[in-house]
Amino acid sequence: xxxxxxxxLSLILASLLISALSLSPAMAQxxxxxxxxxxxxxxxxxxxxxxxxxxxxxxxxPETTKTILAADAKGMTPLHVAATPEVAKLLIEAGVxxxxxxxxxWTALHFAALRDRSEVIAALAKAKVNLDARTSKHQxxxxxxxxxxxxxxxxxxxxxxxxxxAQDARGWPPLHFASVQGSTNMMQLLLDYKAxxxxxxxxxxxxxxEAAVGGSPEALRFxxxxxxDANRVxxxxxxxxxxxxxxKNEAAIDILEPATESITKTSPRVAEFDDRIVIYQNGxxxxxxxxxxxxxxxxxxxxxxxxxxxxxxxxxxxxxxxSIHAEDHTHHMxxxxxxxKTKHKGREIDFWNLKKGQATVRYADTLVITNAPDAxxxxxxxxHVILPEEVILEERFTITVRRNKDGLLLIxxxxxxxxxxxxxxxxxxxxYGGCIxxxxxxxxNADNSQVLTSxxxxxxxxxxxxxxxxxxxxxxxxxPATLAILCHPSNHxxxxxxxxxxxxxxNGAVFYNYxxxxxxxxxxxxxxxxxxxxxxxxGDGTLDPSTLNALFRQYSSNTK
Numbered sequence: 001x002x003x004x005x006x007x008x009l010s011l012i013l014a015s016l017l018i019s020a021l022s023l024s025p026a027m028a029q030x031x032x033x034x035x036x037x038x039x040x041x042x043x044x045x046x047x048x049x050x051x052x053x054x055x056x057x058x059x060x061x062p063e064t065t066k067t068i069l070a071a072d073a074k075g076m077t078p079l080h081v082a083a084t085p086e087v088a089k090l091l092i093e094a095g096v097x098x099x100x101x102x103x104x105x106w107t108a109l110h111f112a113a114l115r116d117r118s119e120v121i122a123a124l125a126k127a128k129v130n131l132d133a134r135t136s137k138h139q140x141x142x143x144x145x146x147x148x149x150x151x152x153x154x155x156x157x158x159x160x161x162x163x164x165x166a167q168d169a170r171g172w173p174p175l176h177f178a179s180v181q182g183s184t185n186m187m188q189l190l191l192d193y194k195a196x197x198x199x200x201x202x203x204x205x206x207x208x209x210e211a212a213v214g215g216s217p218e219a220l221r222f223x224x225x226x227x228x229d230a231n232r233v234x235x236x237x238x239x240x241x242x243x244x245x246x247x248k249n250e251a252a253i254d255i256l257e258p259a260t261e262s263i264t265k266t267s268p269r270v271a272e273f274d275d276r277i278v279i280y281q282n283g284x285x286x287x288x289x290x291x292x293x294x295x296x297x298x299x300x301x302x303x304x305x306x307x308x309x310x311x312x313x314x315x316x317x318x319x320x321x322x323s324i325h326a327e328d329h330t331h332h333m334x335x336x337x338x339x340x341k342t343k344h345k346g347r348e349i350d351f352w353n354l355k356k357g358q359a360t361v362r363y364a365d366t367l368v369i370t371n372a373p374d375a376x377x378x379x380x381x382x383x384h385v386i387l388p389e390e391v392i393l394e395e396r397f398t399i400t401v402r403r404n405k406d407g408l409l410l411i412x413x414x415x416x417x418x419x420x421x422x423x424x425x426x427x428x429x430x431x432y433g434g435c436i437x438x439x440x441x442x443x444x445n446a447d448n449s450q451v452l453t454s455x456x457x458x459x460x461x462x463x464x465x466x467x468x469x470x471x472x473x474x475x476x477x478x479x480p481a482t483l484a485i486l487c488h489p490s491n492h493x494x495x496x497x498x499x500x501x502x503x504x505x506x507n508g509a510v511f512y513n514y515x516x517x518x519x520x521x522x523x524x525x526x527x528x529x530x531x532x533x534x535x536x537x538x539g540d541g542t543l544d545p546s547t548l549n550a551l552f553r554q555y556s557s558n559t560k
Contacts, residue, residue, distance in 0.1 A: 038068050041078050048083030050090060057094050069095055075102035080111045085123035098129050105135035113141035118152040125160035132162060138169040146174035146190065149183040154190075164193045171202030171274075172210075179207035179223060182216030187223070197228050204234030204271050212240035217251045230259035231371035233269040237280025268401045268409070270376040272369055277378050279401050286314045286409060286538075287401060289378065291363045300330050303354050307363040308382045309336035310399070313483065316407060317540045319476030321483045323442045328506045331355065332439040335536075337415065338384070340433030343426040344392060351384055352433055359386045367396065375402040377412075384417070392425055393417045393524070408543075410551075411536040418529040427522045430515070431464075432499040435532035437513040438485060440472055446508020449474030450542075451500060454549065459508060462500040464518060468552050470498060472510050473542045482543045485512065488533035489556050492516045 044052040060068060069091075071077050079096045082088040088108070092098055101107050109129050112120040121141070125131065132140050142162045145154035154174075158164060165173045175195045178186040187207075191197060198206050208228040211219040220240075224230065233239050241260045244252035268281045275292035278285055289310050296304035304325070311334025312320035322334035331354045338351040338361045351359040361384050368379040377400035384393035400412040415435045419425050427433075440449065451459045453467035462470070471484040487496050497518035501511045514534065516522060524530045535555045537543065 038072060038078075041068055042076075042081060045078040045087050045091065046081040046083055048087055050084065050086040053078075053087050053090050057090065060094075065095070071097070071100050071102075075100065077108070079108040080106070082108065082112075082120055083115075083117065085119045088120050088123045089127075092123075092127050098124065098127055099133060101133070101135075105133075105137075107133045107141075109133060109141045110135060110139075110144055113144040113150060113153050113157070114148070116145075116148075116150040116153050118150075118156045121153050121156045122160075125156065131157060131160055132166055134166075134168075138167070140166045140168075140174075142166065142174045143168055143172075143177060146177040146183070146186055147181065149178075149181060149186050151185055151189065154186065158189070158193045164190055164195045165199060167201070171200070173199050175199065175207045176201060176205070176210050179211040179219050180214045182211075182219040184218055184222045187219070187226070191226055197223065197226055198232055200232070200234070200271065200273060202274075204236075204273060206232050206234075206240070208232070209234055209238075209240045209243055212244040212249065212252045212256060213247055215252075217255060220252055220255045224255070224259055229371070230256055231269065233271045233280055233371075235271070235273075235278075237269055237271070237278075237283040237285075239269070267373065268376045268403060269371050270369055270378055270401075272366060272378070277366070277369070277380070279376060279399075281316075281403065281409070284314060284318060285312070287399065287411065288312060289380070289399065291366070291380070293362070294324070294333075296330055297325050300325070301355055303357050304330045306331070306333055306336075306354060306360060308361050308380075308397070309333040311335065313411070313536070313538060315476065315478075315481035315483075315538055315540055316409070317476060317478035317481060319441075319478055319481050321441060321472075321476075321481060321538065323439055326439060326442065326506075326509070328509070329439075329511070332437075332511065335413075335436070335438055337361070337435045337437050338433065339425075339427060341428050341430040343428065344386070344421065345423045347386075349386055349392075357387060359384065359392075361385075361395075364394075368398075370400075375400050377401055390421075392419065392421050394420050406547075407539070408551075409536075409538040411538065413534040413536060415532045416529055417524060417531075419524045419526050421526060423526055425524045427517045427524070429517050429519060429521050431518055432513045432515055433517070434496075434513060434515050436485065436534045438472070438483070438511070440483070440510025440512075441474060441476075442509075444472075444474035444510045446503045449508070449510060451510065451512075452545070453498070453500075454495075454545070454552070457500075459500060459503050462498060463502060464497055464499075466495045466497050468495050468556075469548050470500070470512060471543060471545075471548060472512065474510070478540075480541055482537070482539050482541065484537040484543060484548055485514065486535040486537065486548075486552050486555050487514050488535070491532050491534075492522065492530065493520065 041056045079091045241256040270279045277289040279287040293305045293307045311322045340352040364383045365381040379398040382395040383391045385391045396416040398414040450473045452471045454469045469486045473482045493516045496514045499513035
């Protein structure tokens with residue numbers, strides 16, 4: 001049996017009246033507004049509906065603000081999808097992080113570039129977004145624009161100050177992407193903002209090289225007309241033409257051959273990288289100059305770190321004819337140079353023996369890179385510095401490499417050392433130090449290698465003697481090879497005396513040094529420039545004295 005309870009009619013009417021009065025128009029509108037959620041705000045931002053975004057933001061509470069305006073599990077924020085500058089401005093003012101990144105490292109700027117929303121990019125730039133923010137692949141928003149030919153967005157980025165030569169994980173700046181895509185308008189825009197037309201990637205590929213592989217004929221013509229160097233080589237010594245031939249790109253071959261026809265396949269070529277300058281021949285590294293400091297072996301004194309030296313020098317047979325960080329002398333660095341016993345303003349300074357921590361020689365800048373039909377090479381600026389930071393000598397160091405008709409590599413080695421200090425650099429007589437020093441392969445010793453000077457001297461009696469040249473010959477896995485050093489007659493105290501290790505020094509290991517001050521004191525006066533010239537001759541087998549004498553006569557006749 002069920003019992004029903006009846007309320008008095010007067011009570012029901014009173015209740016309905018109170019409910020009606022409590023629903024004012026403002027409150028009715030509020031209760032009809034949907035709840036603000038992350039997906040709903042994301043949708044409104046993506047549609048570019050500024051009024052809808054405003055309504056969502058107005059409905060946020062202090063508790064919901066923290067979650068809805070923050071990044072989600074994938075790192076996305078509503079700002080990543082903002083379709084208009086008005087929406088972007090609203091979200092930034094509401095507190096959305098302007099530089100937040102998703103799991104791929106993309107910021108709102110990357111998304112705007114991807115969708116070519118140039119006005120959104122301008123709004124983000126005005127709000128001080130990081131214009132060069134990198135994705136997980138180290139790409140900037142400008143990379144996105146260059147790859148997809150987003151011209152308007154790229155223009156806004158560049159006008160706002162984005163880096164035109166920023167490199168991605170492969171070392172590609174935006175111009176590489178534009179070259180591969182064949183976007184001549186984009187390439188012109190980047191060049192207008194001073195993009196480096198010959199910038200090498202980590203592998204040494206220039207925009208022209210990349211265009212030769214995957215670009216269009218229009219891109220190749222444009223780059224050549226804009227000044228791209230057709231003779232630049234990548235890490236393995238190949239030019240754009242070499243790649244066009246390798247990939248059988250006939251159109252590229254037709255365009256590139258006239259620009260590179262003066263360089264024979266066997267001519268040495270030079271390429272510059274972030275940490276080194278390399279000269280190649282037939283795809284083989286024959287000379288490497290180190291721009292970056294090379295650390296010593298593990299456990300060695302860190303003071304032994306050094307830049308500004310050459311290693312390896314490679315014979316035509318592929319064998320390395322230099323070595324570095326010998327166990328007996330960690331500071332020996334292939335082909336290098338420094339002064340040992342010096343005085344400056346009354347202080348005794350040693351630039352050679354790095355362990356003393358007094359001074360060093362270092363790379364400072366690249367001045368010239370040259371690829372010509374008959375020779376290639378480079379000129380760098382080196383600094384001879386008293387530590388921590390007092391530069392005494394500024395040195396133009398030039399290496400020029402060519403191959404003669406007999407297949408020998410001739411390496412001209414020129415130093416121009418200017419004393420930029422206000423005091424003389426005094427050079428008291430000493431047994432070693434100067435402008436060229438050589439350490440041979442670690443396995444060459446008194447039993448398997450030979451040292452011979454132009455005057456017929458050897459390890460036994462060559463030290464402190466004068467000579468026009470000195471020859472070093474020893475075994476390699478591909479047969480014997482030779483490196484000889486010639487001293488130009490215009491050098492100070494030429495023919496210079498030599499530092500040659502005798503048989504008893506470290507089992508006859510090959511260390512050599514032409515020494516301008518072995519007999520007599522000298523000085524590089526304040527403001528004075530001292531020039532020293534040497535030539536290295538590198539070849540397979542053993543070079544006989546008559547060949548070296550002929551080469552010396554030829555070298556001597558070249559007054560510089």
